[in-house]
Structure formats: C-alpha cells, structure tokens
Amino acid sequence: MEREQTLIMKRKPRIIGNYAIVGPKEGQGNFGKYFDYVMKNDYFGESTFEKAERKMLESAISGVISNAKLSPKDIDIMVGGDLLNQIISSSYAARAFEFPFVGVYGACSTMAESMAIGSVLIDGGYCNNVVCCTGSHFSTAERQYRFPLELGNQRPPTSQWTITGAGACVLSMNGDGPKISSVTFGKVVDWGINDVNDMGAAMAAAARDTLLNHLENTKTKVGDYDLILTGDLGKLGSEILIDLMDEEGIDLGVNYGDCGQMYFKREQGTLCGGSGAGCCATIFNSYVMKKFREGKLKKVLFMPTGALLSTTSSQQGDTVPGVCHAIVVES
Amino acid sequence: MEREQTLIMKRKPRIIGNYAIVGPKEGQGNFGKYFDYVMKNDYFGESTFEKAERKMLESAISGVISNAKLSPKDIDIMVGGDLLNQIISSSYAARAFEFPFVGVYGACSTMAESMAIGSVLIDGGYCNNVVCCTGSHFSTAERQYRFPLELGNQRPPTSQWTITGAGACVLSMNGDGPKISSVTFGKVVDWGINDVNDMGAAMAAAARDTLLNHLENTKTKVGDYDLILTGDLGKLGSEILIDLMDEEGIDLGVNYGDCGQMYFKREQGTLCGGSGAGCCATIFNSYVMKKFREGKLKKVLFMPTGALLSTTSSQQGDTVPGVCHAIVVES
Numbered sequence: 001m002e003r004e005q006t007l008i009m010k011r012k013p014r015i016i017g018n019y020a021i022v023g024p025k026e027g028q029g030n031f032g033k034y035f036d037y038v039m040k041n042d043y044f045g046e047s048t049f050e051k052a053e054r055k056m057l058e059s060a061i062s063g064v065i066s067n068a069k070l071s072p073k074d075i076d077i078m079v080g081g082d083l084l085n086q087i088i089s090s091s092y093a094a095r096a097f098e099f100p101f102v103g104v105y106g107a108c109s110t111m112a113e114s115m116a117i118g119s120v121l122i123d124g125g126y127c128n129n130v131v132c133c134t135g136s137h138f139s140t141a142e143r144q145y146r147f148p149l150e151l152g153n154q155r156p157p158t159s160q161w162t163i164t165g166a167g168a169c170v171l172s173m174n175g176d177g178p179k180i181s182s183v184t185f186g187k188v189v190d191w192g193i194n195d196v197n198d199m200g201a202a203m204a205a206a207a208r209d210t211l212l213n214h215l216e217n218t219k220t221k222v223g224d225y226d227l228i229l230t231g232d233l234g235k236l237g238s239e240i241l242i243d244l245m246d247e248e249g250i251d252l253g254v255n256y257g258d259c260g261q262m263y264f265k266r267e268q269g270t271l272c273g274g275s276g277a278g279c280c281a282t283i284f285n286s287y288v289m290k291k292f293r294e295g296k297l298k299k300v301l302f303m304p305t306g307a308l309l310s311t312t313s314s315q316q317g318d319t320v321p322g323v324c325h326a327i328v329v330e331s
Numbered sequence: 332m333e334r335e336q337t338l339i340m341k342r343k344p345r346i347i348g349n350y351a352i353v354g355p356k357e358g359q360g361n362f363g364k365y366f367d368y369v370m371k372n373d374y375f376g377e378s379t380f381e382k383a384e385r386k387m388l389e390s391a392i393s394g395v396i397s398n399a400k401l402s403p404k405d406i407d408i409m410v411g412g413d414l415l416n417q418i419i420s421s422s423y424a425a426r427a428f429e430f431p432f433v434g435v436y437g438a439c440s441t442m443a444e445s446m447a448i449g450s451v452l453i454d455g456g457y458c459n460n461v462v463c464c465t466g467s468h469f470s471t472a473e474r475q476y477r478f479p480l481e482l483g484n485q486r487p488p489t490s491q492w493t494i495t496g497a498g499a500c501v502l503s504m505n506g507d508g509p510k511i512s513s514v515t516f517g518k519v520v521d522w523g524i525n526d527v528n529d530m531g532a533a534m535a536a537a538a539r540d541t542l543l544n545h546l547e548n549t550k551t552k553v554g555d556y557d558l559i560l561t562g563d564l565g566k567l568g569s570e571i572l573i574d575l576m577d578e579e580g581i582d583l584g585v586n587y588g589d590c591g592q593m594y595f596k597r598e599q600g601t602l603c604g605g606s607g608a609g610c611c612a613t614i615f616n617s618y619v620m621k622k623f624r625e626g627k628l629k630k631v632l633f634m635p636t637g638a639l640l641s642t643t644s645s646q647q648g649d650t651v652p653g654v655c656h657a658i659v660v661e662s
Contacts, residue, residue, distance in 0.1 A: 005431050048647055073334065084643065088639065091519055091654075092519075095520075095639075095652045102435070102448070102516055103444070103654075104435050106434050116433075124451055124455025126451060185408055185432070188425040189426075190426050308417065309417065310417035312475075316381060
C-alpha cells in the first residue's frame, strides 16, 4: 500500500446528538420506529419537492441541536451537502441559521465526508460543536438525475430507490456519546461501470479500496468491529463487495451490513434497495446511534460510498467513478 | 458579534507551490504574464468543453506538485471543487491521481474553502502535503447556468465573464513559502437579490459579513494588510462592498482589490469583469504568490465569495444567497 489514508483522532470527538427525518415510505420500512420524525407526505407542506428537501434539512439541523441540548449559538460550523445541483438544499438550509457553512459534495458518501471534516475541526481544537448533515429526496433526485416523474418510467432490476430523508449529528469536544477514533478519506476509484442504473456496482470498488486501506492502516480485522456498515451499495453492490473482499481473503461475514440493502421491506418494491445521501444518514443517526446508547454496539466502521457522476458526464460517455470515506465510531 | 468564525493556525501551514492555467482570452488580460500556462484554445485538445475543464484541473494538479518539487506520492489529500453539477471536473480530475479526494462546493469561494480545509488538515497535524484546487470554464458555465452558447444571447451590463482557468496550491508542514495564519469560514448571507445576472451584488453582502467578523476576531484593521482581495465581485459588486464597509466606518481604500474587477482589459468587453471559481484561483496562484516571493506583499487577506444558487432555485423563485471564506497569508 502506497499511502496511509487514515487520520487518527487524538482527542476523539464525541457524537453528542443525532436526528433523522424521513418520508412516509421510509417510515414504513425496516427502521421506521427508530426515526425522530416521519413526514405525512413528500411535500412536507411546501410547494415543490426541492423546497421540501431543504425543509427536511432545516428540521434535521434544528432537531439535532435540540437533541444535543444545545442552542444554535453554541454551533461553530455546519458541514453539509446533498445531491442537488450546487448543493442548494444544504446552502439554503444553512441560510436559516447564523453559523458558518462548509459545503461539501461526496454524493452518497456525504454523511461520512461531513463527519470526517467535522471530526478534524473538533479534534484539532478549532471548534467546540460542529453540525454534520446531509439528505436526499426521491422526487428531486429522480427528476434531476433520471426522468421526469410524470413519465412513470420503468425501473431496471439493478436500480435503487432514493431515500427521502435527512440525517444530522453534532460532534463535540465535550459531552457524552460515542467517540470518533479515526477517519479515512477515500480515493476516486473507477472500474469502468457505465450503467447509470447500477450505482452499487460502481461504488463497490471504492468501498473495497477504502476498506483495505483502513484495515491495513489501523491494523484491525473485520472481527474487531461489531458492525461494518456501507451506505447504499444495495443488494447487488453489497454482494459485489462481499465477493471482492473474499478475493482478498477477507470474509465480511455476519458483521457486515449495507444501509441500502436493509432499508426497505421486500414488498415495498424498491428492487435493489435504498440509495441517496439520506440513506445511510438516516439509519446512522437513528438505529446505529440508538444501539450504541443501549450498549448493543461498541465499535462500528461506517463507510458510505458515493457515485461521482453527473448527467453531463454520462451523456458524454464517461464511466462512473466512486468514492468511499470511512469513520470509526467507538463507545 | 455573536460568534468568532476565525480559526487561528498554530503551526501556520506553508504554501509551497502554486500553479495557474488559463484560456487564451484570460492570457490576454491584465495578468497574462504571470500564469504558468496559457492554452491555445478553450478545447485544450479535448472533444468537449467539460473534458477541457477537467484536463485543466488535472494539469493544475500535476503542475503544482511539480512546482512544489514533490511527486504525487507525497500528497496526502486533495481538496477541490468546481462549478459544474456534482463537481464532476474535480471528481474526474482526482480519478487521475492516487490520493484521497475531499470534494467541496462553495461556488466561486471554492479556492478559499479548499485552502481553509487544507490548512486545518496540515495545522492539526493530520497531513504533510495537501493539494487545494479549483477551476471554471466560460463555455461549460455559460451553457449549464445560462443559455446555450449557440444562442449568442446578449449579456446585460451587470454580467461578468466566467474565467476559463484552474489554480492550485500545495499546503505543507515543511518547506518554504508564505504562511497561512488564520482562516474564517463564512455564513450564508441573503439580502434578497434575485437577478441571476447580478452576482456581484448578491455576494457583496457575504463579503461584508465575513470581513467584519474577521477584522473583529483578529483585532486587525484594513491598514494591517498590504492587500485585501475579494474573488469575483466584479466592478459593480466591489463598489457595493466599498460602500457597505464605508457605512460601517471602514475605508477599504487603496489596499482593496477584486480579482474579477481587475482581470481583463477594458477593450476585452467583459462588462463587470471576470467571475467563476477560476477567477481568483488563477490570480492568487500566480500574481499574488509571485508578489509574495518578490517581497512586495507581506500580508494579504484573501476572501473569495460564492453565489449559492442553482438554475432550479432561480426557476422556483428563490433569491440568491452568498458566502465568503477568508484566508490570511503572511510572509
């Protein structure tokens, strides 16, 4: 291995608050009971889906500050991004608050990217409290990346269902909560996938790369983690990752899960499962953190992946590169 | 003032290398002789403008690593972004290299945002060498944000000309070069501008906010800097900033300049001047850094601004918020 990509946290920032808000379909999925708020419909009282996405993010930010028992004036910086062009959901959500905004883009890896930057800001002693957040919306993503919703287009079997939801956490120097012990920023990896309806396959190569790098840097094994959790590889992509790791002689085994693969019930008809920046953001900031607080999880490797394409790059014949950033959370 | 937005750098990361590449029109402007490379045409040997933009970024990254007398294996992380949807230029440029990629989006403030994150990564002791970069391309921005190029649309007098160019720097723990002593992340500020051809006015309010915050935090005055340099407020926006600061009893005076306002010669017909993420990125990484090395600049406040809109937000009637991140560079 050429380069150690893992940054070790010396002071170990605490995750002192979490919040997850989702749409009604997501609320009926496997994690429904863990979310802080389930919207009655995808409009959330707004006139467009884009404004609804923004409002979800605003709610997640307000909600997480409240859950962390802080007020907005205690927040030093917000780090966030989303899937919409020019990350407008996050930018406009940040406008509603008085704290500085660091906009990031890592596609569906954004929850980990924002947490990794937030961890460095806390661990380096630059900030006391940082909000990290992201989200996505089925209807905004579908019409921006694929087809007009009115078209009622058929979905191929490898496709996934963009999560309508937003998740946020507060990282802090002080307070109680699980600790972040290391972060691993990922490389951009491209294995030549060019099917824009098969993002899981495109991202699995990036997950493999970051996971191998992380395990070697930290001298840990799969068995050292209660849970290794990818973001939205989905049913197909997560099987590909299992195969790729098997080729490296590493059995992901029962400790491995993928948020997209687990999100929905079979009868909800989402084919390869959930996807979108909100997919792992809502599961991490609800189910995973609650299991930590109950003492049922003690060490988790959280590694969301992102597919770094645009409609323009696809139309110009480019293949789909992926990226995967990883975070270690310990009790 | 409610919140101190300025992060003080303890070890003061060094800027050990710079690189700027521009298009032919930019090469004929006021800073032509300072750029590392002037392209013969806007295609740069590629089949589309988007691929040319990506290749400019790749060239800037390769060039800056070489100028810093390093090899790609010495780079720990690249922090970058651009104006295209899903920051594809930066993501695809990162694919060409073996280092981890932190994708950011701050519109035309991206050079400062990437340098601010890079500074924290170096100053906190997490990395030895970080590449920070951004760029823009007149023809990709024009057709993504405004009108098809073939339309030959008239430009209103407040409009600016997106710079075709990319700039990059290497921040390091070691080596020689100007130091970064503080970074100030900006808030999202919206004063209700809704003319998408008047970005300078939209961003001036954000520049005012960050500048006031920075001066108060650091207990410095305008006269303490040899140069206060905004990114691409342009002729109109920079005059608005001068007026806004005047209302606060602060005379920006002769120490103030704006990259967009200064970029082109009058006869080049760019109306309010240059704009785009590449605007301040190319001037900072050529002219400004050369003046530092010649000893003609000793302390600069570099504060690029960004307009955080998308075509969707404009079509849905949203106003245009701005953001401004600031960096202090000292010899």
